[in-house]
Amino acid sequence: MTDHTNNNTSQSSDQKPAHKHNDKDIAEVNEFPTMPEVPSDRPWLxxxxxxxxxxxxxxxxxxxSLLDVFERNFRRYGNKPAYICMGSSISYKQLDLYSRQIASYLQSIGLQQGDRVGVMMPNILQYPIVALGIIRAGMILVNVNPLYTSRELSHQLCDSGAKALFVVENFAKTYQKAEDKGAVKHVIVCKLGDMLGLLKGTAVNLVARHVKKIIPAYRLPESVSFKHALGEISASHYQRPSLNLSDVALLQYTGGTTGVAKGAMLSHGNLVANMLQINALMESAFDDDVHADDVILTALPLYHVFSFMVCGMYGMYQGYAGLLIPNPRDLDGLIKEMGKYKPAFIPAVNTLFNGLVNKDGFADLDFSNLKASIGGGMSVLPSVAKKWHEITGLPIVEGYGLSETSPVVAFNPMTIAEFTGKIGIPASSTDVVLIDNDENEVALGERGEICVKGPQVMIGYQNRPKETAESFTASGYLKTGDIGIMNEKGFIKIVDRKKDMILVSGFNVYPNEIEEAMSEHPAVKECGAIGVPSEERGEEPKIFVVKKGEVSEQELLDFGKEQLTGYKRPRHVEFVDELPKSNVGKILRKELRKMEGLE
Structure with missing residues (x-):
């Protein structure tokens, strides 16, 4: 499919919505050299x-640093709503106060600049307060999936070296059951209703505990409440740290381009760069700084790097109100919130787009405020994109990125007339090359591994210099492991994946983690894992199992639920007499894919 000119009747180049924003507030002094210098022969120019x-x-x-960005937001947007959740909201002014109070609390309990602090919660009002508080204290935010099992949580706590953890009480039992809690000395437990006001908050907490019964029994005697942390120390005690663009701001865990889950170290400079890169795209389509009532749907979890940047960091940079959806699987509730707040921007993954277009009531919504639907995290299916366009009147604009790149690498122009089926052109100040196995650049139109250089590319992986080195080419480009083709206009299409990683609803899943977890079952001699196609999730994990005892498929599926979080657990089991292996005993996943008819 070819790329399209900006002849969208809703958003043509002649009639762009009034939404142009100027980023000179951040970049007005001591202009920093652009990194990298993009060669002039790049076709996307x-x-x-x-x-x-x-x-x-x-x-x-x-x-x-990001502190300058946050402080600018608080001054500029003041009483505007920053985040909305379950009918309650906090303004930018309140976000400023609350995040300084959290920063003051963290500083008061003896944590130092550069310490890691985990946040294990869904999209509720506490998340942005805590995330900003951690960064404002000069500490490093560690995003933790609240659906992790105790086994997965132990790995991340130990690997990150987190000294404190903010966790929603729904998932506190996961922490309680974790065998190794690493360096964690401070646990702060949040309730769903903590920021919803006394009456509504109390009601939400009672319903969660006694009606829906989603709060399991647990005891964390050494923990404190979120309300204690928020009110213990006055914001006036906050000590603003001295930070620069090179300091690490975020540890984002990912399957990475090689090996097991690891923490991508993203600096203040990486995140600021990606905000400005997204802004270069957005200001090409929307004129002027007139977006007082714009709402950005934040249904994707903020612990996922796509949502963290697009909905969180960039949303705050533009002064949007983030509509937080704690449970996006509740499509009826999501559609109700969309009908009430009429979001201007809808970032989503294929799974969510697909769920919405096939859900009763979605097509009846008023889309007159909608300015852009942004796809990322996984490939959007053309059939889903077509149905979305028919219902909403606007195409899905797809982009591409990785945790290692903060995350945006490439995007389609916002003014495309229809879905392209491509990941677009490289972001501003980004160089992309496609290489063969010998790291030679391939010709336009030929397949090659997508490699990236730019100011948004991570510093490296936490505690893993070897894996970091292996993830870059000799000339300093990050190897993504994705195989693409670039056309003569600079648009890229992903056609294959070099690595074994399975992509489930936008989340990276590594086969070796599944294999390790499932091999702990006493009746499993060995197993191999691959991804198989799924209309709902893009891919789903399937395991091929050699038994050493009696076990059923259902028993293994149930065991997977205990060992792995939802998107990682096997959905399909096939018993085999032996696994295909190399002459040194390595499981040949390529042969498993052939057995499945995928190669």
């Missing part, structure tokens, strides 16, 4: 000109 996208971003001075 003509697409920048065609669609009005700036080729380069202007980074701020080295001695600035």
């Amino acid at each position: 003509s697409a920048y000109e065609r669609y009005g996208i700036k080729a380069d971003i202007d980074m701020p001075a080295e001695d600035t």
Whole structure:
């Protein structure tokens, strides 16, 4: 499918919505050299000109940080709603106060600048308060999936070296059962209703505990409540740390481009760069700083890097109100919230787009406020994109990224007339090359591994210098493991994946983690895992099992539920007499895919 000119009747280049924003507030002093210098022969440069996208971003001075961005937001947007959840909201002014109070609390309990602090919660009002509080204290945010099992949580706590953990009480039992809690000395337990006001908050907490019964019994005697942490120390005690663009702000755990889950170290500079790169795209489509009532749907979990950046960081940069959806699987509830708040921006993955277009009531919504639907995390199916366009009147604009790149690497112009089936062109100040197995750049139109260089690319993996080195080419490009083709206009299409990683609803899942967990079952001699196609999730894990005792398929599926979080657990089991292996005993997943008819 070819790319399309900006002739969308709803958002043509001649009639763009009034939404243009100027990023000079961040970049007005000591202009930082653009990284990297993109070679002039890159074909996407003509697409920048065609669609009005700036080729380069202007980074701020080295001695600035995300703190400068946050403080700018608080001054500029003041009493505007920053986040909305379950009918309650907090303003940017309140977010400023509450996050400083959390920062003060963390500083008061003896944590130091650079310490890691975990956040294990869904999309509720406490998340942005805590996340910003951690970063404002000069500490490093560690995003933790609240649906992790105790086994998975232990790995992340130990690997990250987190010294404190904020956890919603629904999942406190997971922490309680974790065998190894690493360096964690402080646990702060949040209730769903903590920020919803006395009456509503009390009601929500009572319903969660006694009606829905989603709060299991647990005892964390050494923990404190979120309300204690929020009210213990005055914001006036906050000590603003000295930070720069090179300091790490976020540990984002990922399957990575090789090996097991590891923490991608993202600096203040990486995250600021990606905000400015997204802004270069957005300001090419929307004129002027007129978006007082714009709402960005935040249904994707903020612990996922796509949502963290697009809905969280960039949403705050633009002064949007983030509509937090704690449980996006409740499509009826989600549609009700969309009908009430009429979001202007809907970032989602294929799974969510697909669920919505096939759900009664979605097509009856008023989409007059909708400015963009943004796809990421996994490939959007053309059939889903077509149905979305028919219902909403606007195409899905797809992008591409990784945890290691903060995450945005490439995007389609916002003014495309219809879904392209491509991941778009490289972001501003980003160089993308496609290489063969010898790291030679392939010709346009030929298949090659997508490799990235730019200011949004991570510092490296936490505690893993070897894996970090292996993830880059000799010339310093991050190897994504995805195989793509670039056309003569610079648009890229992903056609294959070099690595064994399974992509489930936008989440990276590594076969070796599944194999390790499932091999702990006493009746499993060995197993191999691959991804198989799924209309709902893109891919689903399937395991091929050699038994050493009696066990049923259902028993193994149930065991997987105990060992692995939802998106990682096997959905299919096949028993085999032996697994295909190399001459050194390595399981040949390529042969398993052949057995499944996938190669």
